[in-house]
Amino acid sequence: MDTEPAALGRIRTVAHILDESVRIPGTRFRVGLDPILGLLPIAGDVAMALCSLYIVAEAVRLGVPKRTVVRLLANIAVDATVGSVPVVGDLFDAYWKANVRNAELVAAAVAERQ
Template sequence: MDTEPAALGRIRTVAHILDESVRIPGTTLRIGLDPIIGLLPVAGDFATAVCSLYIVAEAVRLGVPKQTVVRPLANIAVDTMLGSVPVVGDFFDAYWKANVKNAELVAAAISERQ
């Protein structure tokens, strides 16, 4: 049986890869694969949205409250819709970091029930 810490570790790893895995040289800004893959029109944003849904799937599997599951879904929807706007959407993806927010929401829900 999988433990909550292991699941939270996977969630944080996915969030890090999608939102913060690459530091932009000469700055403190970090981006992940989400804005990079999002450069591909439509398909890139769809692909990263599917990857983002992993966090939601783990949250459901962990039994977090439904209202906690809805917020990450809303964050993913905003990220996908606004991220799909040419050029501006890629900058939005770099700053929004929906996956990191979603990982924090799931972690907070788990810690509240303990």
């Protein structure tokens, strides 16, 4: 049987891969697949938004409150919308880190009910 810690671990792993998996040499700044694949016009942002929905699906499965799910979806919408703007959107993606934000929201919602 699946446990909350295992689900939260998967969420954190996906968030890390999408937002923080690659350190920019010579800096402490990290980016992930989201801003990198976001360089591909439209297709990259759509693909990353779909990947981000995995975190929402796990959150729903964990039974987080609807208001948290709405916030998760709003973060993804902001990320996809602003991220679709050439160049500026890619820089925004690198800083916004919607998936890391969403992982933290899910973890807080799960911890809150315990």
